[in-house]
Amino acid sequence: MNMLPVNPNRYRLPRMPLVGSGDGAGGLESAEGIAGFLTHQGCSSSCIYCSEADTRVSFRRIPDVISEISNCTAKGLRRFHLCDSEFNEDLDYSIYFLKALKEAGLRIDWALYLKPSNHNRTMFRLMQETGVSLITLTVDSWKKCPLYWGDIEKIVFSARSNGIKIIIDFLTGFPYEQEETLEFYLDLFRRLQPDSVEINTCIRLYRTLKITDIIARDPALLQHVIGNIEDPELLHPVFYSQLSAERLEEKLSKEPLFRIEGLKKNFAAAEPGGSGCPEGV
Ligand code: SF4
Secondary structure, three states: OOOOOOOHHHOOEOOOOOOOOOOOOOOOOOOOOEEEEOOEEOOOOOOOOOOOOOOOOEEEOHHHHHHHHHHHHHOOOOEEEEOOOOHHHOHHHHHHHHHHHHHHOOOOEEEEEEOOOOOOHHHHHHHHHOOEEEEEEEEEOOOOOHHHHHHHHHHHHHHHHOOOEEEEEEEOOOOOOOHHHHHHHHHHHHHHOOOEEEEEOOEEOOOOOHHHHHHHHOHHHHOOEEOOOOOOOOOOOOEEOOOOHHHHHHHHOOOOOEEEOOHHHHHHHHOOOOOOOOOOO
8 A cells, every 4th residue: 555645755754652652751651641643743834923834844654653543542542632733734645644544443533733724525534534523723813815714714614514623723913913804803703603713812922933023123013012022032931912801802792602812821921930831822
């Protein structure tokens, strides 16, 4: 069975232990847990707030990944979480992987992240057949085109029609963003009705990010910075937040579809002596 897509040279990550697999240090302590596995590292997208943007993409050999999952299932583990930033970096690879997982006959339950791009009906059907029970779709409101919105719509629809729960992880409140942009997205989500929309308005700033440069160059934006942006390393958490929780709550008027994430936690992390941002944004 040839499971490798067209360019095998792209698949160069070494075999690595599955989290909690007993295949490396630590070992499998309980078949009740959730194990993580990885199909690739890096991301070809260019999100201005993400430290993985435009990083080199390296895929793992599919038989290695399948064999690690198989080792876990042999020990009784059934629940898995994909540790890739986004599963659908490369549609060909995703489909080869899903076909291989299906052929392996491993009856697992797993969750993954998607970005609004590479997808098709075959991918969703195979996800359903291989036990995907939860998709988290990463969405942000920074300068997008209609193709992006179309992908969000198709992905939510495809997940639901295949019986897969879908949550949207929505980052908003970017520099120069107008109120209408937020309204547009909230209306889109209301119309699509995913299982939940988790909204984050605190953007963590790191020195290497494009968004940090944009904010640092414009004194008008600095009033929305929480923490010390003058710190050359930005090791202590610094956030950009121009949309207040109160304003957002007002707009959402307690609609159960929406959940406002991490505001208090993030503000606390940016205080002097704060412990850092656990949200990963
Ligand atoms: S947010 Fe997701 S899609 Fe965007 S660069 Fe980061 S990993 Fe890639």
